[in-house]
Amino acid sequence: MSVRVAKPGALSTLQDLGRFGYQRFGVVVGGAMDAWSHRAANLLVGNCESEATLEITLIGPSLTFAETALIALCGADLSPRVGERPLPLGRPALLRAGSQLDFGRRQSGCRAYLAVRGGFHVAPVMESKSTYLRGGFGGFHGRALRHGDEIPIGADDAEDYYPGVGRMLRESGDSFYAHACALVPPFAIAAKTSRAIRVVGGQQWDALTDSARAQFLSAAFRITPNSDRMGYRLEGPKLELREPIEMISEGVTFGTIQLPPDGNAIVLMADRQTTGGYPKIANVASVDLPLLAQMVPGQSLSFEMISLDEAQRLYLAGEQDMGAVAQAIQRQRRGP
Amino acid sequence: MEVEPQLRARDEHAAQVTPHLDPGGSAQGDPAILDKSIVNSITAAGWRIEPMGDGCLIVEFGQRVDAEINRTARSVAHYMLAHPIEGVVDIVPAFTSVTVHYRPEAFSDSPAHDPPHRQLRRRIEAILAQGITHPIDVARLVEVPVCYGGDFGPDLTGVAASCGLAPEQVIELHGASPHVVYMLGFAPGFPYLGGLDPRLAMPRRATPRTKIPAGTVAIAREQTAIYSIETPGGWNLIGRTPLKLFAPQASPPCLLQLGDRVRFVPIPLELFRTLEAQQA
Numbered sequence: 315m316s317v318r319v320a321k322p323g324a325l326s327t328l329q330d331l332g333r334f335g336y337q338r339f340g341v342v343v344g345g346a347m348d349a350w351s352h353r354a355a356n357l358l359v360g361n362c363e364s365e366a367t368l369e370i371t372l373i374g375p376s377l378t379f380a381e382t383a384l385i386a387l388c389g390a391d392l393s394p395r396v397g398e399r400p401l402p403l404g405r406p407a408l409l410r411a412g413s414q415l416d417f418g419r420r421q422s423g424c425r426a427y428l429a430v431r432g433g434f435h436v437a438p439v440m441e442s443k444s445t446y447l448r449g450g451f452g453g454f455h456g457r458a459l460r461h462g463d464e465i466p467i468g469a470d471d472a473e474d475y476y477p478g479v480g481r482m483l484r485e486s487g488d489s490f491y492a493h494a495c496a497l498v499p500p501f502a503i504a505a506k507t508s509r510a511i512r513v514v515g516g517q518q519w520d521a522l523t524d525s526a527r528a529q530f531l532s533a534a535f536r537i538t539p540n541s542d543r544m545g546y547r548l549e550g551p552k553l554e555l556r557e558p559i560e561m562i563s564e565g566v567t568f569g570t571i572q573l574p575p576d577g578n579a580i581v582l583m584a585d586r587q588t589t590g591g592y593p594k595i596a597n598v599a600s601v602d603l604p605l606l607a608q609m610v611p612g613q614s615l616s617f618e619m620i621s622l623d624e625a626q627r628l629y630l631a632g633e634q635d636m637g638a639v640a641q642a643i644q645r646q647r648r649g650p
Numbered sequence: 651m652e653v654e655p656q657l658r659a660r661d662e663h664a665a666q667v668t669p670h671l672d673p674g675g676s677a678q679g680d681p682a683i684l685d686k687s688i689v690n691s692i693t694a695a696g697w698r699i700e701p702m703g704d705g706c707l708i709v710e711f712g713q714r715v716d717a718e719i720n721r722t723a724r725s726v727a728h729y730m731l732a733h734p735i736e737g738v739v740d741i742v743p744a745f746t747s748v749t750v751h752y753r754p755e756a757f758s759d760s761p762a763h764d765p766p767h768r769q770l771r772r773r774i775e776a777i778l779a780q781g782i783t784h785p786i787d788v789a790r791l792v793e794v795p796v797c798y799g800g801d802f803g804p805d806l807t808g809v810a811a812s813c814g815l816a817p818e819q820v821i822e823l824h825g826a827s828p829h830v831v832y833m834l835g836f837a838p839g840f841p842y843l844g845g846l847d848p849r850l851a852m853p854r855r856a857t858p859r860t861k862i863p864a865g866t867v868a869i870a871r872e873q874t875a876i877y878s879i880e881t882p883g884g885w886n887l888i889g890r891t892p893l894k895l896f897a898p899q900a901s902p903p904c905l906l907q908l909g910d911r912v913r914f915v916p917i918p919l920e921l922f923r924t925l926e927a928q929q930a
Contacts, residue, residue: 334739337751338727339904340834340878340896343740439898449838449879451898517700517708562715563835563842565742565749567706589744589835597703600754623765625704626754630766633755 315381315470317430319463320414323375328366328434328453328465329584333442337588343568344444344452347543347584347607348425350636351389354497355429357640358386358406360475360647365433366443366453370426372610374417375459377428382411384431384472384479388497390423390608396489404497408472408479413489423608432469446585447543476647495646497639510618512602514625516571518559518593526553530595534614535579541611543585548615552577559593566590569598569606581606599625601632696722697778701767704754709774710747715872717844719746720832724908725784726777735773743908744833745842750774791911794876794891796867797922798824802890809852809869809886820888821916823847829874829912839878839896839904843912846872858884865890867914874914878904889916892926 319326329352332345346352346369353363368375374392379385386406387394394401396413403426409415417426436443436454445453454465473480476493483491522530535550553573566572570582572592581598582590584607598606599620609615620628698710709726712719727743730750737756742749750770757766798821799806810817827850829843836842846869854870859882862868866877868885875885878895895905906912917925 334751336903337740337742338731338834338908339838339902340836340840341838341903440903446838448881449896449898514701514703517702562713562745562747563833564710564744564747565702565706565708565751567703567749567751569703587836588742589833594702600704622701622704622767626765626767629704629754630758633758 315383315432315468316464316466317383318378318380319375319459319461319465320378321376322459322461322463323370323417324373325371326375326459327369327445327447327457328436328443329369329445330366330443331364332584333440333444333446333452336440337565340588341440342446342449342585342588344442344446344543344585346425346427346444348389348427348604350604350632351425351427351608352429353636354404354639355386355388355427357643358388358404358495358497359384359429359431361429361431361433365429366436368428368430368434368459370417370428372420372424374426376417377415379409379413379415380411381468381470382472382480382483383409383468384475385409385415386429388427388429390426391421392423392426393418393421394426399489401490402492402496405492406476406479406495407490407492408476408483409490410483410488420610424610425607430467431472431475432467435466435468448585493647495643497643510616511606512599512620512625512628513569513571513596513617514599514620514622516594516596518555518573519595521555521557521559521593522573522595523554523556526551526555529553530579531617531619534616536614537609537611539611543583545583545586546581546606546609548579548581550578553579553595555593561591561593563589563591566594567597569600569603570594571596571598583607599628601625601628699771699774702749704767705752707750707752707767707770707774708747709750709778712746715745715832715844717830720830720844721784721909722782723748725782727908728785729777729782730774733777735770737770742835744835790907790909791913792906793913793915794867794893795917795921795925796889796891796914797917797919798867798889800919802866802922803888805855805868805886806888809850809888812852813850815849820850823850824869824874824888825914825916827874827914829914831906831908831910831912832873834904834906834908836875837877837879837881837896838898839906840881841876841878841895841904841906841912843874843876844872846874848872852886854884855886858882859887862887863890865892865895867891874912876906889914890922892922892929894929 329346332343439452450456529551535548538547711722727748738752740751754766757769810820827847828845831841832844833842851872862877862883867889870885
């Protein structure tokens with residue numbers, strides 16, 4: 315089975331949960347920017363959460379499925395449709411052989427995640443299928459999808475996971491059949507909310523001037539156009555340190571907020587380097603990274619400080635929510 | 651997290667790289683530079699653990715780039731890789747620190763309802779308190795052939811001028827410096843080497859270049875780096891090696907490993923081309 319790329323979209327790359335265990339070699343972790351949507355999409359088609367999904371950015375591709383395929387889309391709403399018929403987000407759908415998945419106007423969010431039952435069959439590099447564009451490895455030949463690509467996919471066993479789904483598709487006569495099994499909020503579109511991004515203080519938080527600390531927690535910061543999978547460059551009030559700090563490069567992580575000498579903060583994202591040498595003023599709480607990942611350049615955001623204990627409590631609660639979603643899918647998949 | 655296979659793989663790398671460039675025999679046989687297992691007493695004042703967000707702890711051993719501090723960081727990282735803690739997903743040694751990346755859910759169950767960061771901190775404190783034994787440094791000497799100057803090292807003459815030296819003297823001092831791999835970072839397989847002769851210490855360029863080819867050997871401050879993949883960068887470019895520093899399919903994916911001693915050997919352009927062809 316394979317999927318053919320009729321149009322590549324703006325930036326469509328295979329991503330999984332990241333390339334861990336190799337950062338000590340300078341190897342970038344990468345992985346899905348919005349890991350929640352990535353995991354949810356996989357769960358809906360009965361994949362392991364760590365299977366690769368297609369991360370689709372802003373402008374979606376056109377994909378032709380030669381054979382019947384069970385797919386799910388989560389995250390940004392980029393107006394997906396099969397033929398003229400809109401494809402619902404957050405629901406598994408069985409596509410008829412030969413149908414084409416297209417996208418249209420962006421309604422919300424920045425990144426959609428396409429999971430295919432059985433996954434994308436590309437060889438893992440350093441135990442991960444994530445595409446690292448700057449290094450040119452991982453995913454599909456180390457690059458974003460291009461016109462004409464054929465990516466091997468899947469397993470032809472949708473019927474085993476959602477009994478009766480094949481018959482429903484045949485009887486409907488439609489291009490796809492969306493199973494009733496659906497995700498409940500908050501997984502629908504986190505990006506619709508406009509609340510502050512929660513952060514915990516960084517090692518150099520106290521090195522900021524009093525007014526810089528106050529500004530960081532009250533001002534609006536705009537995500538500039540030169541923001542990408544590596545980092546979000548923010549524009550807002552210039553943040554000042556009490557005095558210049560001589561930093562020695564050390565580890566950084568997803569959500570680390572660095573402050574270069576120009577006073578404009580950078581939030582490190584999925585394709586961040588493994589180490590950095592700028593003061594670290596704060597770190598985005600992991601539970602809010604998916605929200606940030608769904609924000610688009612030009613959008614403004616604000617920050618709210620929480621304690622590390624609270625950040626970890628929220629993270630663990632989020633993991634429990636994801637577990638509950640997995641269980642709900644298990645309950646619903648055999649139908650009413 | 652498997653340490654043994656990697657140590658073996660290191661030696662395989664050495665076998666691939668050094669023979670034709672190391673006619674005098676590598677340092678592996680030289681007892682004077684083989685580190686014996688030395689107990690390193692890390693005192694309570696000698697380290698500090700700080701959280702970085704909700705999934706990392708950074709263990710810091712000092713505030714300056716220094717051979718001993720770096721050796722401590724490497725030894726602690728080595729120990730933690732050899733004695734994995736469930737839930738720790740990455741161990742990242744740097745000049746003066748070790749960053750420990752973890753999954754908080756692996757520490758969600760504690761009788762005292764301690765948050766995950768406190769549980770992991772206690773585990774790390776216990777390791778450090780017991781004292782870390784420096785591993786027998788692999789004491790690997792990797793010879794790195796470099797074609798200096800010209801298009802490969804456009805900053806060589808500038809570096810020489812600002813150091814008050816002739817370009818040949820820069821090459822000589824660079825080759826004689828006792829380089830050690832302090833850290834891999836910035837890009838996959840990108841080594842930061844300590845040990846540069848202080849006479850070659852240079853600030854970074856005011857304006858970084860947007861594209862530096864893989865293999866470029868560069869200096870800044872009292873360090874040498876080798877660009878492992880094509881990236882932007884602000885260091886002073888003095889030459890290029892035909893060796894591949896990073897190969898995603900190899901295990902480990904990097905030519906140079908932490909703690910490796912590196913000797914730069916000047917080569918003419920013809921040999922560069924020959925070795926480059928062998929690497930391809």
